[in-house]
Amino acid sequence: MSNHVFELSEVNKRVLQNINLTVNQGGRVMVFGPSGSGKSTLLHLFNRLEDPDSGEIKYQGQPIEDYNIPKLRKDVGLVLQQPYLFSETVIDNLKYGPKMFNEWDEAFVDELLDYVNLPKAYLDKPVEDLSGGEKQRVSLARTLANKPKVLLLDEPTSALDDQNIESIEEDLLKLMDAWQLTIIMVTHNLKQAMxxxxxxxxxxxxxxxETGKLPNLIEHPQTDSLKNFTANQ
Known part of the structure; x- marks a missing residue:
């Protein structure tokens, strides 16, 4: 059985041109580049927020369009740069996805909150009373409540201060190890990527x-394009 989670062959979508890419099970893939280079579009292709104009995408060896979209998005969760939460309580947000599939597990709440560093007292707190960092943690927890196999992250810390960035990164590292998650993350922060x-x-x-292992790819770029990009960061 292939250990490829995603396989993209000759994929085109708006700015994206002839994308050929494999993502392995348990991979921690960082996507970076200048504004307008297609980073978010690439991320959206992985859970069918967008579909390619041409080319083929496979998820776990099968054409991605063969999957039921809600089930695909349960498996392949997305956390955005700006947390879009429902205007209710923290617990309402956490329950939303699992209740769609009749999979809400009350016993899972404590573990979920622990992963994102939020106290249990926050469960009944209205989301409008949360800070920016707390909202991003709830957004992450809401995605994790579906027990995804793949986590898509679109610059999830870019609007946060240094303390919150460090805390969210610690949460993510803990999750990667505990859940053996496959991570595909767009970031403008090369130090974060490494x-x-x-x-x-x-x-x-x-x-x-260019594509390659980190940190080697960033520390020893092979193309003038990446050399210039890293020099300006």
Whole structure:
């Protein structure tokens, strides 16, 4: 059985051109590059927020379009840069996904809160009373409540201060080890990419210019494009 979670062959979508890529089970993939290079579009292809104009995407060896979309998004969870929470309580947000599949497990709540560093007292707290960092933790916990196999992260710490960034990174590292999650993360922070990732993908103008192991890819770029990008970070 293949250990590839995703396989992309000759994928095109708007700015993205001829994307060929494999993501392995348990991979920690960091995607970076200039603004407008197609990073978020690439991320959206993995759980069918967008579909390619041409080319093929396989998830666990099967064409991605063969999967039921709600089930796919349960397996392949997405955490956005700005946390979009429902205007209710923390517990209402956590229950939302699992209740769709009749899988809400009350016993899982403590473990879930522990993973994202939130006290149990927050469960009945209205989301509008939370800080930015707390909202991002709830957003992460809401995605984790579905027990995903793959976690897509679109610059989840870019709007946070240094203390919250460090805390969220610790949460993510803990999760990766405990759940053996496959992570695909868009980041503009190369130091963060090296702290969290094992594989890097450098996108520019919709093309994969370089890919390789981290931190080697960033510390020893092979193309002028990536050399210039790292020099300006």
């Amino acid at each position: 702290r969290l990732g094992t594989k890097g993908i450098y996108l520019e103008s919709g093309k994969i210019v």
